[in-house]
Amino acid sequence: MTHRVRLSTFACCGVAALAIGCSRAAAPPAPPAAEPRVVDLGHALAETDPTWSGDRVFKHTTVATIARDGYFGAGFSTEEHFGTHLDAPAHFAAEGLTADRIPADRLVRPAVCINVAAAVKSNEDYRVTLSDLQAFEREHGSIAEGVIVAIATGWDERWPDQGRYMNVRAGVKHFPGLTVEAAQHLIQRRVAGIVIDTPSVDYGPSQGFEVHHATMPAGIYHIENAAGLTTLPAAGFTLVVAPIKIHDGSGGPARVFGLIR
Numbered sequence: 207m208t209h210r211v212r213l214s215t216f217a218c219c220g221v222a223a224l225a226i227g228c229s230r231a232a233a234p235p236a237p238p239a240a241e242p243r244v245v246d247l248g249h250a251l252a253e254t255d256p257t258w259s260g261d262r263v264f265k266h267t268t269v270a271t272i273a274r275d276g277y278f279g280a281g282f283s284t285e286e287h288f289g290t291h292l293d294a295p296a297h298f299a300a301e302g303l304t305a306d307r308i309p310a311d312r313l314v315r316p317a318v319c320i321n322v323a324a325a326v327k328s329n330e331d332y333r334v335t336l337s338d339l340q341a342f343e344r345e346h347g348s349i350a351e352g353v354i355v356a357i358a359t360g361w362d363e364r365w366p367d368q369g370r371y372m373n374v375r376a377g378v379k380h381f382p383g384l385t386v387e388a389a390q391h392l393i394q395r396r397v398a399g400i401v402i403d404t405p406s407v408d409y410g411p412s413q414g415f416e417v418h419h420a421t422m423p424a425g426i427y428h429i430e431n432a433a434g435l436t437t438l439p440a441a442g443f444t445l446v447v448a449p450i451k452i453h454d455g456s457g458g459p460a461r462v463f464g465l466i467r
C-alpha cells in the first residue's frame with residue numbers, strides 16, 4: 207500500500223508540474239559529497255624491517271601453498287611494538303587503557319599535521335618545540351580537543367634500512383621526536399593521539415622516555431613508525447588508526463589511513 211501511495215503522490219505531482227509548476231516538490235537531493243581520498247600511512251610488515259633492539263622480532267612463516275595444499279596461508283609472531291604500531295596508554299601507565307579498550311571513537315578522529323621535515327634536514331635529533339605548536343596554532347587555529355596530531359618529520363624515507371633508521375652512533379640512537387614541553391601542550395589540548403614517522407615520540411638520544419611518561423598517563427596513545435605523513439595537509443582531514451585488537455595488549459601493529467577531502 208505504501209508503495210502505491212507514493213507512486214500516486216508522485217504521479218499527482220508530475221501532473222501538477224506539467225500544468226502549473228510543482229511549487230511544493232521537494233528540493234532536489236544534494237549531490238553526494240565527494241569521496242575522500244584515502245592514503246595509506248603505514249609500512250608493510252617484513253621480517254627484515256628495522257627494530258628497536260636490532261633483533262628480528264617478527265616472524266612470518268608460510269604454512270600452506272596453493273601448489274601443495276590448494277590454498278595459501280602463513281603464520282606470524284611479533285612483538286607488539288614492531289613496524290607501524292600503537293602504543294596503548296597502558297604501555298607506560300599502570301592504569302592506562304590497553305589496546306583493546308581504547309574506544310573506537312578515539313581512533314577515528316579529525317586530525318592536524320605538524321610538518322618539521324625542513325628542520326630535521328639540518329638536525330637529525332630535532333624535537334618539536336612548544337613554539338612549533340604555537341606557530342601552527344597561529345596559522346591554523348587552536349588544536350581542538352580530541353584531534354589526532356600527526357608529526358611529519360620525513361624520517362620514514364630511511365625505512366627499511368635498520369642502520370639509517372635507528373641511526374646509532376657510539377651506542378646512542380639519533381632520530382627526531384618531541385620535547386616534553388610540546389607534549390605537555392598537547393596534553394593540555396586533550397588530543398586523542400600522536401602519530402609520528404620515527405621509531406618513538408621521544409627523540410633518539412632520550413634515555414628516560416620522558417614524553418611517553420607524560421602522554422600515556424594522560425590517556426594519549428601513540429602511533430610510531432608511521433609512513434607518508436609529509437604528504438598530509440596541515441588540517442581538515444581525518445585519521446583512521448586501526449591497531450590489532452590484542453586483549454590486554456600494550457599496543458600492536460596498526461593500519462593507519464588518512465581521509466582527505
Ligand SMILES: [Zn+2]
Nearest residue numbers: 293406428430
Ligand atoms: Zn612508544
